[in-house]
Amino acid sequence: MDSMLVLLVDDHPVFAEALATRLAAEPDIEVLPVVSDSAGALAAIAREQPDVVLLDLVLGEDSGLTVLERIRARYPAIKVVMVTAVEDPDQTVAAVRGGAAAWLPKSVGAEELVRVLRGVVRGEAWMPPRLLALVLDRLTRPPDFDRDPLAVLTDREREVLRCMVDGLSRAEIAAKLYVSTNTARTHTQNILTKLHCHSVLEAVSLARRHGMR
Incomplete structure (x- = not known):
């Protein structure tokens, strides 16, 4: 060289x-x-x-x-x-x-x-x-992620995330939204992936910071 x-x-x-x-x-x-x-x-x-x-x-x-x-x-x-x-x-x-x-x-x-x-x-x-x-x-985050990270979620995923913010368990989320626990688990995993979070607690914290109550 x-x-x-x-x-x-x-x-x-x-x-x-x-x-x-x-x-x-x-x-x-x-x-x-x-x-x-x-x-x-x-x-x-x-x-x-x-x-x-x-x-x-x-x-x-x-x-x-x-x-x-x-x-x-x-x-x-x-x-x-x-x-x-x-x-x-x-x-x-x-x-x-x-x-x-x-x-x-x-x-x-x-x-x-x-x-x-x-x-x-x-x-x-x-x-x-x-x-x-x-x-x-x-x-790899979307360009507007820092401004509004929740924008990447579907309406159903927002409902699930709102239940998570309310402190509901996976079984309680499934019952409230009339879906199976497997479906609730799938929505939860999709939410974590889209929000680049590693835990439900991190996703809930992110949601609260961006106005979800």
Whole structure:
């Protein structure tokens, strides 16, 4: 593999310098001087044209996501890897939508980080497995889900959900709606799937937040 040029953007100098030293030990990685803010990052990128930018999510008062957006708009060929102490699926989704090639926790081991860097240069993507399911869940939601998640339900499913909000058991729901318990169970599972919920309690909480009483 040809040598890759890497820029670290992080406002924690001890972490950043230690990481830069470790990466520089790899024969195929050349590390640029560390920068700590968005202005320095954009200036260094314009000057050096790195292959990969390792970008912190929080840069003082700046957001790494804003820097990501600017990098991808001006230099679409540059790969951006978010390296952060934050584990937030919504922020991860924003980074993925913004064009980040990978999302890495700062606790990641050096060998794995190097493997991910080599992978993104080849066009691969990566995120922690524990975040993957949550991120995919958010990416596959309907466009208006956050505004009105209950809109995806049929009238019958709304009736079942309203019974759940009222605290009725599955047998009580079946009796009230004149359906079998198997049908009530099927409606319940469909509701959980459509609302991206993992339990009845979570679905009830979501319904209450969106006005169902």
